[in-house]
Amino acid sequence: MEYFFDRDPVIFKNIAEFYRDGKFHLPSPTAGCMEAILDELKFLEFLNILCRIVAVNISSWETKRKEEETKGTVVLLNISAIVAETVPTDSGLKLREAHANVFFGIDSFCVGIFTIEYVARLYSAPQRLDFVREMSNVIDLLGIVPYYIAVIERAVKSESSVLDFVITIFRMFRVFRVTKLARHSERFQTLLMSVQSAGTELGGILFSFLALMVTFSSMMYYFERKEDDTKFISIPAACWYTLVTMTTLGYGDMFPTTVRGKLLGAACALMGVLLLSLPVPIIERKLDEYAKSQNPRKKMQISQKS
Numbered sequence: 001m002e003y004f005f006d007r008d009p010v011i012f013k014n015i016a017e018f019y020r021d022g023k024f025h026l027p028s029p030t031a032g033c034m035e036a037i038l039d040e041l042k043f044l045e046f047l048n049i050l051c052r053i054v055a056v057n058i059s060s061w062e063t064k065r066k067e068e069e070t071k072g073t074v075v076l077l078n079i080s081a082i083v084a085e086t087v088p089t090d091s092g093l094k095l096r097e098a099h100a101n102v103f104f105g106i107d108s109f110c111v112g113i114f115t116i117e118y119v120a121r122l123y124s125a126p127q128r129l130d131f132v133r134e135m136s137n138v139i140d141l142l143g144i145v146p147y148y149i150a151v152i153e154r155a156v157k158s159e160s161s162v163l164d165f166v167i168t169i170f171r172m173f174r175v176f177r178v179t180k181l182a183r184h185s186e187r188f189q190t191l192l193m194s195v196q197s198a199g200t201e202l203g204g205i206l207f208s209f210l211a212l213m214v215t216f217s218s219m220m221y222y223f224e225r226k227e228d229d230t231k232f233i234s235i236p237a238a239c240w241y242t243l244v245t246m247t248t249l250g251y252g253d254m255f256p257t258t259v260r261g262k263l264l265g266a267a268c269a270l271m272g273v274l275l276l277s278l279p280v281p282i283i284e285r286k287l288d289e290y291a292k293s294q295n296p297r298k299k300m301q302i303s304q305k306s
Contacts, residue, residue, distance in 0.1 A: 015184040078110035079178050114177070118144060135178070143177040146170035194286035201282045209246065209275050216268045217242045223261040230257075242266075246272025 085096035085103050096103050118140055125131035132138075149170050195202065217238040224232040231254045232238045241254040245268045254263050 049106065061259055071249060074110050074113050075177060077106065079175075080179075081106045081110075082174055107147060110177075111144055114140070114144050123198060139176045139179050142173040143179075146174050190287065190290060191283075194283055194290055197290075198279075198282050198286045202279055205278050205282075209272075212268075212271055212275070213239060213242045213246060216246075216271075220256065220261060220268075223258055224256050227257050232256075242268055245269050247276065248272060 058089075081103055083092060087095045089095060089098050091098065118137070121137075122128055122131055142248075146167070150166055153167050214235075217235050220241065221232050221235045221238040224230050224238075232241070237254075241256075244251050245265055248269065256265050
């Protein structure tokens with residue numbers, strides 16, 4: 001005897017996969033609405049099981065989100081201290097020198113948390129060598145190492161100029177700690193993924209920008225090279241003027257004096273404005289596409305909460 005169920009075959013395919021591996025993948029928005037999906041789950045008596053799984057996932061997601069917010073607060077505290085320690089006081093000393101113990105305590109607390117996090121992630125990584133080679137983890141390590149070098153230097157009290165230069169170089173790496181915010185910011189990750197997905201279009205715009213910059217620089221050099229006290233002594237020197245003009249910065253350290261040079265500078269500025277406006281709709285479109293791809297998942301969470 002055969003049984004025939006007049007149900008949606010596209011949605012049933014996803015339900016069958018959920019039955020086999022315990023993972024439910026939402027079909028594309030064009031395959032069916034959320035009401036139809038919930039109706040199929042209810043008919044096949046999988047809705048209660050899926051609700052429990054979603055509830056557990058939401059709970060773990062909330063816990064992870066709170067942990068990321070805490071880490072983000074620590075990163076902000078550390079970056080704020082790094083910025084504030086360079087502010088001069090009325091006595092002529094920097095805040096770091098006037099309140100050395102306070103800033104050292106803040107840095108020690110933050111770096112301690114960063115170190116524990118890095119070691120824990122390294123210990124739990126299935127492939128530790130690949131973990132160490134990953135660029136984001138290299139940046140994290142560069143943000144931690146300067147603290148321990150400074151501690152060693154503080155304990156040794158060396159007067160070596162070479163060691164002081166090395167420590168100064170490593171201190172600059174502390175600003176890499178701000179990249180930790182990217183890991184704990186969903187919006188920043190969304191923007192980064194959108195820019196990454198638009199790499200081909202943005203690469204074309206960058207190539208066009210560079211091509212126009214070289215073209216305008218070459219023309220400006222030949223227009224201005226014979227003028228008295230000209231600063232357009234070479235095409236690379238003219239590239240600086242073209243760059244600040246196309247990006248609408250206009251420092252004013254270099255400027256054309258001939259009529260044809262001024263007209264070329266105006267055209268250079270207009271082309272720069274046009275090119276700089278092109279990435280905006282591309283990134284906006286990618287953000288919209290990413291938001292639409294996330295809508296089915298958000299709808300599923302909202303329907304389960306209701």
